[in-house]
Amino acid sequence: MSVPDTMRVSVLRGIRDVAVEERPTPQPGPGEVLVRVGSVGVCGSDVHYYEHGRIGDHVVRGPLVLGHEAGGRIAGVGEGVDVSRVGQRVSLEPGVPCRHCVQCRAGRYNLCPDVVFFATPPVDGAFAEYVTIAEDFAYAVPDQLSDDAAGLIEPLSVGVWANRKARVGAGSRVLISGAGPVGLVVAQVARARGASEIVVSDVDSRRLEAATRFGATRVLDARDGIPAGLVVDAFVDCSGAPSAVA
Template identity: 65%
Template sequence: MTMSAVAVDSVPATMRASVLTSPGEVGIEDRPVPTAQAGEVLVRIGSVGVCGSDVHYYQHGRIADFVVRQPLVLGHEAGGTIVDVGAGVPSERLGQRVALEPGVPCRVCDQCKHGRYNLCPDVRFLATPPIDGAFAEYLAIAADFAHPIPDSISDDAAGLLEPLSVGIWACQKANVGPGSTVLITGAGPIGILTTQVASAFGATDITVTDVSAERLRVARTFGATRVINVTEDEMPGLSVESYIDCSGVPSAVVAGIRSTAPAGHIVLVGMGADEISIPVGVLQGRELKLTGAFRYANTYPTAIAMAEAGLVDLDALVTATFDLGHVVEALEHSQLPTSMKAIVRPGGLADDGRPAAGGMAASGNLATP
């Protein structure tokens, strides 16, 4: 993997940030540019993907126990360029293009020491109250959580390494490998990325289910060998080695468990109902391995390598780009059934170098991955 530095402009004293002030209310604020503290880097943000969690905070002001109690900058799927370094960080990192891993753990708790830093109780995760996110022109982050990327990975793809990491983590926990048979329920962005990862990991039989014909069409273009529209067709009698739920829909979870072969692996990624009833007899009688998935750990090197090798296509998921002044439109676009990934570019440039539009600046990508 080769990486080249880019020229670094002088850093201004202030920056623009898109701020959620209350449910449904987002506006632009001028804020001081953060300072890179010891062990940190300052990143000029190039691109940020819109996540379902951003939409949920925008609509409801909370997710479970995480409540927006003060103005919050959303956005955690980010990439950019290092423009300043704090004490202890080599100056050679100036100008590096990087992908930001948004959850910086404490590093000293029991979970961190066992390598499970995604389960750190004191993790500081971007755009999770009260930690500000990346819908801003600059952001400071721990240097080792700003992962260098090669020139072959675009700014948009750099941000989408974050949801790709979710798919990698899910497939790792589901024991997906060469020749695997896999069921993925839910063909949203995470489901599609998980499908790409399963295919890259060598799975030869990948079934994807959803209620949207358009999203199932997309799933086929990204590696699904079979798609099922559950509003039109009954679930066939599947017997898969690995089942990954990316929908959070209780009925999908139950159907997926019943479709898992003896000694198979089940991974719940989608966030839906807090509690569901599961067929315990099936779980016990088949000795199925059921686990949840919470974010990811140690996946970014794999994600970067997969993207560089062309094993996954992240740019093809981008359905629209927006500038910082049109974050509301980006959040609303993400809710369209034809949307896969809306992108916010704080620098304001669309694919052709012009200012990013308030509407779609890069539409139609889903048809041609």
């Protein structure tokens, strides 16, 4: 597979200042693969960095490539990686841990304090034609899955984890606050896991309408408060709003 020497990247240069630049195509190191990016989702974190230049303690202090919900095709491999992976379509897990700390050794690599996460300052993300990543964090996907769907596996994993954590299963009654993309994913996973009641709350009528098309059995306008008699087995907050949790 032919790989050009340079590639286009979308660079956040400052608040609300994004430009397309030409950069050298990265080279995969030992144990890494080079991925030609096929599709990248826009996460709420990308929007925060674009609009505010920060998320809490994570501050954009220099040019940054956003995007971490990515899928694509392996275009090259580094030392120690099976060359037969070239051409393989993949979905990327964008946070690579150190593998050596206490959390990693305990099997909780998602809590690694030294994780290298795409599009988290100062680590560049996937709004580029090519990216490199540890080979075991590039997961093969079937050809019948589109590039867009491959990119959505990362946010889908959030919905899967949330439902597992909340122990949602057959017959469960679950309340989800927030009918944004992640809230809708959580609702769809709950439905796939056999939940009998999936109640979704929000303050946006358009989002609530979308929730009825993507798994919700009932929707609530959060401004009206919790209706009397509502009983659920699990609550999942996908809004980030303190008032929603309250």
